[in-house]
Amino acid sequence: MQNPYLPYPVRIEEIITETEDKNLKTFKLVFINPEDEEKFKYQAGQFAELSVAGKGEIPIGIASSPTEKGFLMFTVNKVGLVTSCLHNMKAGDIMGVRGPLGNWYPWDIMEGKNVVIIGGGFAFTTLRSSIIYMLDPANRPKFKDIHVIYGARTPGMLLYRDELAEWEKRDDINMHITVDATDDPNWKYNIGFVPTITDQKAPPGNPDTYAIVCGPPIMIKFTQPVLDTLDYAHDHIIMSLEMRMKCGIGICGRCNIGKEYVCKDGPVFTLDQLNNMPKEY
Amino acid sequence: MKVIKIDKKNWAEGLKRLADKFPLFGPVQKDEFHIFKELHKDELPDLSLQNTRLSPKSVVYPQSETLFEYTLDEKQADHHILKEIDKDYLPRAVVGIRPCDAKAFLLVKRNFDTPEYKDPYWIKAYQAVTLIGYACNTPCSNCFCTTAGCGPFHEEGLDVLLVDAADHYLAQIMSEKGEKFITAAGWDTSAGANDLREQVQTLKQAAETKITARVSTDKLKDKDTTALFEASFWEDVAFACINCGTCTYACPTCWCFDIQDETFGSSGIRIRNWDSCMYPLFTHHGSGHNPRDMKMQRVRQRFMHKLKYYVDKYANGIQCVGCGRCIRLCPVNIDIRKVCDLMNSFES
Numbered sequence: 001m002q003n004p005y006l007p008y009p010v011r012i013e014e015i016i017t018e019t020e021d022k023n024l025k026t027f028k029l030v031f032i033n034p035e036d037e038e039k040f041k042y043q044a045g046q047f048a049e050l051s052v053a054g055k056g057e058i059p060i061g062i063a064s065s066p067t068e069k070g071f072l073m074f075t076v077n078k079v080g081l082v083t084s085c086l087h088n089m090k091a092g093d094i095m096g097v098r099g100p101l102g103n104w105y106p107w108d109i110m111e112g113k114n115v116v117i118i119g120g121g122f123a124f125t126t127l128r129s130s131i132i133y134m135l136d137p138a139n140r141p142k143f144k145d146i147h148v149i150y151g152a153r154t155p156g157m158l159l160y161r162d163e164l165a166e167w168e169k170r171d172d173i174n175m176h177i178t179v180d181a182t183d184d185p186n187w188k189y190n191i192g193f194v195p196t197i198t199d200q201k202a203p204p205g206n207p208d209t210y211a212i213v214c215g216p217p218i219m220i221k222f223t224q225p226v227l228d229t230l231d232y233a234h235d236h237i238i239m240s241l242e243m244r245m246k247c248g249i250g251i252c253g254r255c256n257i258g259k260e261y262v263c264k265d266g267p268v269f270t271l272d273q274l275n276n277m278p279k280e281y
Numbered sequence: 282m283k284v285i286k287i288d289k290k291n292w293a294e295g296l297k298r299l300a301d302k303f304p305l306f307g308p309v310q311k312d313e314f315h316i317f318k319e320l321h322k323d324e325l326p327d328l329s330l331q332n333t334r335l336s337p338k339s340v341v342y343p344q345s346e347t348l349f350e351y352t353l354d355e356k357q358a359d360h361h362i363l364k365e366i367d368k369d370y371l372p373r374a375v376v377g378i379r380p381c382d383a384k385a386f387l388l389v390k391r392n393f394d395t396p397e398y399k400d401p402y403w404i405k406a407y408q409a410v411t412l413i414g415y416a417c418n419t420p421c422s423n424c425f426c427t428t429a430g431c432g433p434f435h436e437e438g439l440d441v442l443l444v445d446a447a448d449h450y451l452a453q454i455m456s457e458k459g460e461k462f463i464t465a466a467g468w469d470t471s472a473g474a475n476d477l478r479e480q481v482q483t484l485k486q487a488a489e490t491k492i493t494a495r496v497s498t499d500k501l502k503d504k505d506t507t508a509l510f511e512a513s514f515w516e517d518v519a520f521a522c523i524n525c526g527t528c529t530y531a532c533p534t535c536w537c538f539d540i541q542d543e544t545f546g547s548s549g550i551r552i553r554n555w556d557s558c559m560y561p562l563f564t565h566h567g568s569g570h571n572p573r574d575m576k577m578q579r580v581r582q583r584f585m586h587k588l589k590y591y592v593d594k595y596a597n598g599i600q601c602v603g604c605g606r607c608i609r610l611c612p613v614n615i616d617i618r619k620v621c622d623l624m625n626s627f628e629s
């Protein structure tokens with residue numbers, strides 16, 4: 001019987017400080033046993049449990065894309081016990097990864113459709129995975145127009161800045177980067193909150209257009225009415241939820257909303273599904 | 282299904298023979314209360330009790346259980362890597378488990394043994410046990426098992442059902458494991474006869490009529506989840522609760538757990554411990570956000586899980602066997618039977 005609680009051993013290959021407040025770091029991890037990478041087949045939108053011996057495990061969205069081989073990538077915000085310990089670790093250290101866990105964005109349903117990605121703050125991780133996945137030459141023809149609306153408080157709080165700049169240059173993806181405010185005279189992108197920019201830049205809703213929305217609760221709260229005005233059907237709005245988790249496999253009983261376990265039946269739900277679930281998240 | 286007669290004079294001797302072959306667990310008195318524990322040689326299960334205060338779920342699912350071990354000593358080649366440990370899953374028998382507690386394992390199994398993920402610890406421990414049930418001739422006053430998908434002589438989940446019949450036990454053998462158990466004890470299995478089966482039926486009917494407490498669960502399935510969730514009675518239901526968690530720890534069908542690392546010097550273990558949805562930390566995010574930071578939300582979760590979410594998820598009844606423990610032990614008299622009836626009769 002395979003033990004679903006046993007993490008794969010990995011080595012930290014690289015740690016990148018992402019934001020000016022130094023509270024977000026990206027960890028590039030490499031499997032110690034190469035055959036484990038084969039077993040860890042994932043889709044954009046899934047998460048994993050990062051395991052630090054002596055500290056515990058935390059659920060973190062997979063920021064690398066299934067099209068990137070040889071490593072896994074996670075971006076971690078420093079908040080408590082395990083995340084703080086991770087922030088103090090260094091390249092070469094040994095830790096564990098358990099997964100992939102949860103469901104993913106509905107790539108099969110979105111094939112042949114327009115995809116609008118709306119992200120705020122550090123919830124951009126699995127959205128990066130999704131963008132890299134869609135822009136892969138083998139996958140790009142499968143999707144129509146791609147729009148990305150991504151905002152952070154300041155330019156220095158945006159994740160993956162080099163990649164954002166690369167994507168800005170391409171003509172097969174429409175980037176709408178924004179910050180809440182900045183006094184940087186060289187800032188050449190948008191200024192304004194994500195809901196406002198969504199209102200200005202997002203294409204109108206129709207059966208051929210899906211929106212993936214990930215961000216802090218406040219952003220989600222104010223973006224939803226905008227999408228309603230733009231005529232997005234609730235089964236065309238896709239969201240990823242967060243709950244405190246332990247097992248990640250629907251067994252420890254911790255992360256339910258109604259009868260669904262966010263770790264196993266989610267974290268990805270359509271707004272239509274969420275409308276029919278107890279409001280307890 | 283075979284029923285045999287075990288003379289009480291031969292009881293201790295048979296158990297002794299069994300104890301030589303494999304570990305026996307049973308109810309024994311410890312301080313004021315009965316608990317299930319491994320019996321040492323010559324110790325007999327105390328069958329004089331009504332039921333143990335805590336359920337015997339710990340025999341399969343210990344309150345605290347080691348999952349892995351690790352070393353942090355960087356001189357070791359496998360430092361910081363979690364490793365599985367050897368565990369004892371050799372056959373064992375639980376003698377004197379009540380039918381409700383045995384049935385509870387079947388309800389819990391749906392959680393630990395799923396098509397997608399198998400919990401190896403729970404499954405192996407469950408496979409290792411032979412469950413020798415002990416029918417309730419005199420059920421507890423707050424049991425409501427007969428309307429909770431169970432009963433004082435309920436057979437599901439048991440390998441043998443023992444029935445106390447004055448100077449002897451009637452043993453109804455229900456599985457191959459049960460057959461092996463009886464044979465290993467050396468009790469005469471040829472003594473089976475039809476009239477013994479009738480005797481069991483008579484005692485069963487007598488016991489069932491003693492259970493007067495009941496719940497209605499027939500309408501739970503068709504209720505709208507969100508309407509029930511938003512029902513106005515939850516504040517009243519939760520008002521007196523002190524969130525002590527007793528109800529969940531005592532319950533044979535509660536399974537939630539936490540996972541923690543414990544380090545001693547440079548080595549350590551990853552363990553899991555029973556946890557309870559009654560505690561605010563259960564759902565507290567690192568960010569400080571907590572979807573169930575109010576007492577009412579936690580009480581509602583416990584009842585909604587047992588009486589609605591479980592019902593909807595598995596289409597196989599409620600997540601409760603009616604053992605009555607949570608009713609007996611709640612310090613403020615919160616009664617699942619009343620809550621169940623509130624939910625079942627709720628009109629939005």
Ligand SMILES: Cc1cc2nc3c(=O)[nH]c(=O)nc-3n(C[C@H](O)[C@H](O)[C@H](O)COP(=O)(O)OP(=O)(O)OC[C@H]3O[C@@H](n4cnc5c(N)ncnc54)[C@H](O)[C@@H]3O)c2cc1C
Binds near residue numbers: 075
């Ligand atoms: C599906 C999913 C994806 C996530 N993706 C990311 C990500 O990409 N980047 C990121 O920085 N954060 C992410 N989070 C949040 C992250 O899991 C928590 O910030 C983290 O668990 C906090 O752990 P801690 O030990 O530092 O905090 P503590 O407060 O010390 O927490 C102790 C333990 O509680 C649990 N816990 C606490 N908060 C949360 C929480 N919000 N969600 C789940 N479990 C929690 C963990 O088991 C943790 O070890 C994600 C959460 C979920 C559910």
Ligand code: SF4
Binds near residue numbers: 523525528611615
């Ligand atoms: S035993 Fe009673 S008081 Fe304690 S948590 Fe359960 S319902 Fe609340």
Ligand code: SF4
Binds near residue numbers: 534587600603608
């Ligand atoms: S909910 Fe109460 S009555 Fe039902 S099985 Fe659990 S402890 Fe027994």
Ligand code: FES
Binds near residue numbers: 244249254256
């Ligand atoms: S984290 Fe254990 S059930 Fe979801």
